[in-house]
Amino acid sequence: SGSQPHLEIDDLHVYYGKAHALKGVSLSIDEGEIFGVIGPNGAGKTTMLNAIANFVDYEGTIRYGGTDLTSHSPREIVQDGLVYCTEDRDLFPFFSVHENLLMGAQFRDDDDAVQADLEMVYDLFPKLDQRREQEAETMSGGEQQMLAIGRALMSDPDVLMLDEPTLGLAPIIIEDINDAIETLNAEGLTILLAEQNSTFALRHADRLALLETGTIELSGPADEFQDNDYIQEAYIGIH
Numbered sequence: 397s398g399s400q401p402h403l404e405i406d407d408l409h410v411y412y413g414k415a416h417a418l419k420g421v422s423l424s425i426d427e428g429e430i431f432g433v434i435g436p437n438g439a440g441k442t443t444m445l446n447a448i449a450n451f452v453d454y455e456g457t458i459r460y461g462g463t464d465l466t467s468h469s470p471r472e473i474v475q476d477g478l479v480y481c482t483e484d485r486d487l488f489p490f491f492s493v494h495e496n497l498l499m500g501a502q503f504r505d506d507d508d509a510v511q512a513d514l515e516m517v518y519d520l521f522p523k524l525d526q527r528r529e530q531e532a533e534t535m536s537g538g539e540q541q542m543l544a545i546g547r548a549l550m551s552d553p554d555v556l557m558l559d560e561p562t563l564g565l566a567p568i569i570i571e572d573i574n575d576a577i578e579t580l581n582a583e584g585l586t587i588l589l590a591e592q593n594s595t596f597a598l599r600h601a602d603r604l605a606l607l608e609t610g611t612i613e614l615s616g617p618a619d620e621f622q623d624n625d626y627i628q629e630a631y632i633g634i635h
């Protein structure tokens with residue numbers, strides 16, 4: 397399109413003490429795409445998302461729509477439109493489904509749009525609609541994942557960052573989450589997906605990057621990943 401990238405990560409470094417977890421990661425994510433970051437346990441995928449959300453200190457530059465996010469607080473980053481579903485989901489366990497969803501809208505003051513987004517989330521995930529008053533901790537893993545995505549949507553994201561959204565979930569629930577992601581992306585949401593089991597990312601992503609020990613080893617369109625011998629051997633058909 398010739399426009400500047402939506403989300404631009406340039407020479408990102410993260411250290412945990414002496415451990416160099418990200419060693420100069422650079423990536424551009426375009427508006428409206430699904431971008432998958434795959435790689436083994438410990439490669440740095442979560443660290444990368446944590447850096448974008450400003451949950452960890454980093455060196456390098458992260459820009460969104462041309463704005464440098466380095467000095468933005470985690471809350472400001474949500475308000476900028478970048479919303480993160482962590483691997484742990486971080487639900488409020490003793491709050492109901494409905495209350496958890498409302499927590500996602502805590503930084504918004506556009507009440508009518510919040511109401512409309514609530515109905516949108518309940519349409520997207522009928523299982524949540526049926527369980528509005530149920531406590532989050534009593535839901536299944538898959539339902540909790542839907543709730544985490546629903547709560548993120550209540551923050552009105554432009555970019556949704558998902559860390560391991562289908563890890564450990566039953567296939568039937570993965571299908572529901574598949575459908576939701578397809579719907580959201582078709583409506584224009586940009587999605588940044590991190591996954592160890594790359595099946596889901598390979599199925600959905602327009603472009604992918606392979607991260608290993610803090611370094612991007614390969615990046616490109618999904619079909620190049622599908623055809624790559626190394627990816628085939630290391631990441632497909634092993635799970």
Ligand code: ATP
Pocket residue numbers: 412415417435436437438439440441442443444592
């Ligand atoms: P996973 O899928 O298991 O989350 P990952 O690719 O997301 O893996 P990270 O969790 O980002 O990998 O971890 C990258 C590296 O940084 C690993 O070597 C990990 O042990 C280390 N690391 C992550 N968080 C911390 C921390 N808080 N303190 C020290 N080291 C950490």
